[in-house]
Amino acid sequence: ENGRTLKFAVLGTGFWAGYQLAGWHELAGVQPIAFYNRTIQKARALAEHYAVENVYDDVDELLDKHAHELDFVDIITDVSTHAMLTEKAAARGLDVICQKPMATTLEAAAAMVEACRAAHVALYIHENFRFQAPIRKLKEILLSGVMGKVFKANVAFCSGFPVFDNQPFLKELDEFIITDIGSHVLDVTRFLFGEAESLYCHTARINPEIKGEDVANVLMRMRNGISCYVEMSYATIKEHESFPQTLVTVEGEKGTAILLNNYEIRVTTREGTNVTTASPQPYPWIDPAYAVVHASIVDCNRDILESLQGKKNAETTGIDNFETMRLVHAAYQSARENKVIFI
Ligand code: 89Y
Structure with missing residues (x-):
């Protein structure tokens, strides 16, 4: 690994985020630096585990303070906020990874693809199956x-x-x-x-x-x-x-x-x-109750990371997942x- 370390913010630190972060931790060249969660206590517990100092319950504040040092955001909230958070990150020039399902409506999914295209940022959907x-x-x-x-x-x-x-x-x-x-x-x-x-x-x-x-x-x-x-x-x-x-x-x-x-x-x-x-x-x-899914998080993240590093095209882009x-x-x-x- 000779590239620089890519820095990311996690938006949403609920049930799935712990596994998603453990998945990232298996890979070299990537590091979380800020967490956002509506209920800040949940973000603090995870931040402590990963020695992340920047924790917010206001996503705009996180982006105001850290967009300049971030490479991408990893959106792990429930589906209703995916489009809104994608648009905020794209507007700051950040690449976006977003959990499935992409959006609640096809129109909102199309708007996510368009917002990222217009902002010249990449959009990936974390679709691991x-x-x-x-x-x-x-x-x-x-x-x-x-x-x-x-x-x-x-x-x-x-x-x-x-x-x-x-x-x-x-x-x-x-x-x-x-x-x-x-x-x-x-x-x-x-x-x-x-x-x-x-x-x-x-x-x-x-x-x-x-x-x-x-x-x-x-x-x-x-x-x-x-x-x-x-x-x-x-x-x-x-x-x-x-x-x-x-x-x-x-x-x-x-x-x-x-x-x-x-x-x-x-x-x-x-x-x-x-x-x-x-x-x-x-x-x-x-x-163990989620074994085959949890293990695939690492492979899905690797595929996206190698795309962010310019090594290959990812499979689960926004355009593909649409x-x-x-x-x-x-x-x-x-x-x-x-x-x-x-x-
Ligand atoms: O949310 C779902 C998923 O993505 O995989 C299984 C699950 O956790 C429950 O249906």
Whole structure:
């Protein structure tokens, strides 16, 4: 590592920020120097842990005092403030990393892309599911050609994990699972199978204690002809709980690949079945209940950092993630209007 250390501010120090910072800590050449949080006590606890001296409950004050020494901001607030914070940082000439889901509406997501373009700053979305070890391995298998031409796939995130215990604000969202999990699994679907041409979606709310939908079934026709069935649910009772894993079945003309619980990928051709395991890196700070997601934070951050350092293009830019947001919002429109949406 020969470049200078990039300095960043964290905007939002809630549940996710601790893991995001631990993820940054695994990488050389990057350092947090200021934290903002609406409730300052939460920011102070994390600041102490990372020896960060600058802590604010006013984001404008943070930017006034530190924009000159910052390279980028890492936005880790809930979705409702993403556009506003992105616009503030861009206006100061700072590159922006923002957690998924990008924004509450497609219009707000477009405004984020435009604000960053106009200010000549980079915009990245921290979308980590496509960086999960088993998803990367599955992509490698698809590219190897062993399965032949793929004709259909199932991408599933169905769970009964008590997700609202750690993230209670998710209960209050009018639009829940397609924004929270659909943003991930629809992005994984794009990563594995390409861009969608059309989509049809059903939604349901099973848990009476939440505002939004907790079940969504999305059927997509991809531009390359592959038919993808993407399912998500937080109302599923399973013998073997799979949270937070995305399980995938891919069928090709020469074989079928199945990504199972516990990171196992079984590839069956007419010759027989090959089994590989792609487990996440066991970083010591990982919460085992979130292992595959927490480990992928490091890979997602590395991809973005190498782009900030001018070494490569990042995968999850604002422009790229806007295509995932298009699918999220098309799914809601389809469910509302009970019709196929052409992308
Ligand atoms: O917020 C969600 C995410 O991004 O991954 C899993 C999660 O924490 C709960 O659905």
